[in-house]
Amino acid sequence: MINKIITLRQRPQGMVKPDDFELIEKPMRPIAEGEVLIELEYISVDPAMRGWMNEGTTYIKGVELGEVMRSFSAGKIIESKNADYPIGLHVSGILGTQKYVISNGKGLSKIPDLKESLSLHLGILGMPGMTAYFGLLEKGKPEAGQTVLVSGAAGIVGSTVGQIAKIKGCKVIGTAGTDAKCRYLVEECGFDHAINYKTEDIEDKLKEYCTSGIDVYYDNVGGPLLDIALKNLARGARVVICGAISQYNKPEIYGPKNYMKIVTARGYLTGIIVFDYLHEYPRAVKEMSGWIDQEKLKTKEHIIEGLENFPSGLQMLFTGENFGKLLVKI
Ligand SMILES: NC(=O)c1ccc[n+]([C@@H]2O[C@H](COP(=O)([O-])OP(=O)(O)OC[C@H]3O[C@@H](n4cnc5c(N)ncnc54)[C@H](OP(=O)(O)O)[C@@H]3O)[C@@H](O)[C@H]2O)c1
Incomplete structure (x- = not known):
């Protein structure tokens, strides 16, 4: 199985450019005991990514050169050696700008009984x-x-x-x-x-x-x-x-x-x-889901197809071309 990964090639000077990233392919290793393999379906494209591309630490450490670009992403477990995370379960977390990721469950948010679009868990419910x-x-x-x-x-x-x-x-x-x-x-x-x-x-x-x-x-x-x-x-x-x-x-x-x-x-x-409110997310998600069901809360998504279009997509946030929550669908 071959992974597709967007890595940080260079630190941007001024406006972020597609050249700042590189799309690489890498074979996946087999999962070990306690691990799961996740196939990512959506990558969230966020303004904070611009700061993560800089050197040093603010509220979070900058992404290292050559590393997978940090992102919030969501997908489905397709292989599991961890009883808490069965095959078919949808999950989200800081899982990176890539097609597949192996996790031991740490930092994963479970999305059981998914009724709405998974993408909402990176937007209004994320x-x-x-x-x-x-x-x-x-x-x-x-x-x-x-x-x-x-x-x-x-x-x-x-x-x-x-x-x-x-x-x-x-x-x-x-x-x-x-x-x-x-x-x-x-x-x-x-x-x-x-x-x-x-x-x-x-x-x-x-x-x-x-x-x-x-x-x-x-x-x-x-x-x-x-x-x-x-x-x-x-x-x-x-x-x-x-x-x-x-x-x-x-x-x-x-x-x-x-x-x-x-x-x-x-x-x-x-x-x-x-991130200071992580422990309180569940009550907010519950209340906001209620408002969505009552049609008091609306949301708009702007979805780009294809991991390879992530770099040009990120630029859209800074030119104002996105209209709604910007996501890459893999
Ligand atoms: N503190 C936190 O924990 C936290 C967490 C998440 C997000 N944020 C911040 O929340 C803000 C909104 O994030 P978002 O995810 O909802 O993204 P977003 O609003 O969709 O960001 C992109 C939009 O920003 C506007 N923009 C770009 N350059 C601008 C400029 N020079 N002047 C005025 N507006 C400009 C554009 O809209 P127009 O067409 O209107 O110009 C563009 O479509 C960002 O500043 C982000 O960093 C903070």
Whole structure:
């Protein structure tokens, strides 16, 4: 059996490029006692991958050159010498950008009785969905009647944050980079307003939509938009820094100028790392599955076919070409 593996060939300078990766083939060894062989079906393509390609350690160690590119992935057990993980069971985890993987069960999440698409367990019911759930509810602490602004709103994290905020009775405004994404947010996801940050005057629009200021700003993009949001905070506002995708390919990160607004607003600015909530995922998955069943929570996927298209797919996150949770189907 021959494995297909995407490895990190070189560390990117600036924008990530297909050349930064290499597709290699390698024979699989037989599994040992206690191990399982998993055939992966979906690879999650995430903005965090850009950071994992850098040298050194942030909240997690960078991928070594020549190593399989780290990714969240999901598939089915096709061979087993571990009674806890029988053949046919679907599983997910940090299993890498490859077709097959051998595991001893450590770090595997079981997905028994799969009814929905397996891909949802890498999106709304997986790491990005958990980021939205815990980032908004535990850090943003939205209250009914309050105003929530979310940037990168048409992505899996942003669109889920906005919809959960609506479930909690908030007024929700999102920013996104195309009119089609803005229409999706209002017409499909129930946002009150969406602002095209590329064509509209964000400051004017925020004045119009957030008449009593922003109570929660959930930031996925960073950069100058963070400054605009800070300027418009309501008293007691919470700013949740989830990511800064506008900065990931830059040599130096833009720092906010209006941070003193946190003082005058008596607010706070905080960060979220989803891995801190691992032990609480099951209750979030249960609640979010309920919202999906009740059609209160919608999701959109953008699926690319073929492992060999992973490198060009990753670029799409930074050009805005993806519309929905980006995944590679093997
Ligand atoms: N802290 C954590 O634990 C954690 C976990 C998961 C994800 N995150 C973060 O959450 C954020 C959203 O992740 P996601 O998975 O939902 O991905 P995503 O929103 O689909 O990310 C891709 C989108 O980002 C937008 N974007 C790209 N460059 C931009 C720029 N210069 N300015 C503004 N927007 C830009 C584009 O949409 P437009 O067309 O709207 O520009 C693009 O389609 C990312 O920052 C990610 O790093 C954090």
